[in-house]
Amino acid sequence: MSLTLSLDFQYTTSIEKLWSALTDSSKLAKWTMENDFKPIVGHRFQFRTQPSEYWDGIVDGEVLIVDALNRLSYTWASGGEKHTVTWTLQDLGDGKVNLHLEQTGISNDQALGGAKYGWTNWCGELEKVLEQ
Template sequence: MAEVSLDFQFKSSINKVWDSLTDSDSLAKWIMENDFKPVVGHKCQFRNPQWNLIVECEVLVVDEPNKLSYTWVGGPIDTIVTWTLKEEDGTTYLHLEQTGFEKEDQAYNGAKYGWGGMVDELKKVLGEM
């Protein structure tokens, strides 16, 4: 099994970063259109009509503002995305783990590089670029 593990830092407060991970309108600005709700057991979709892409999700963990986890299933990918947040000295540290890849293949590399690009968009949403 392979996993994507990435770390990011923001000047924004932990609550502002948490909101950008859990608010459907904010998520639409940096990931995809969605009907996400931060409620354990909630089933939702992330949709990108341009790529004809639908990702099915189910919320697994909501520990505001420290941890959020949900399934991320679409095409050949059947994974779990977990965000862990920590705030120290005015910096919010965001750790992403996406687990469940069978090997380091195209889907794995797409996720690894895709999240980096999406987090650049998140920085714009947070007003940090």
């Protein structure tokens, strides 16, 4: 069984600024985790955060798709799970942008709930980064 997380977030910003927050390593770190991300297909990277008793704090990824200002996709491997994360950006006009997240390959409801909780929090942080 494979579950998919699908979320939409709306931001009042430019699509260029949102793209930069998704692909610039230093900006990405402000709303997710420390990382060595580069928006280059095939680039392998890690997100790193404080480990806990349940998790080593490391996510391994590989960039799959870089379609500037439109779509970004990478693998997300952690704790024995391997998912695919895909961001789709859509300019809604009037200075609003929709950010669609799809995370596929989730193995159980607990992991799905954790991913939903995590991304919802992080995308709240993203809003603060976009306001800077």
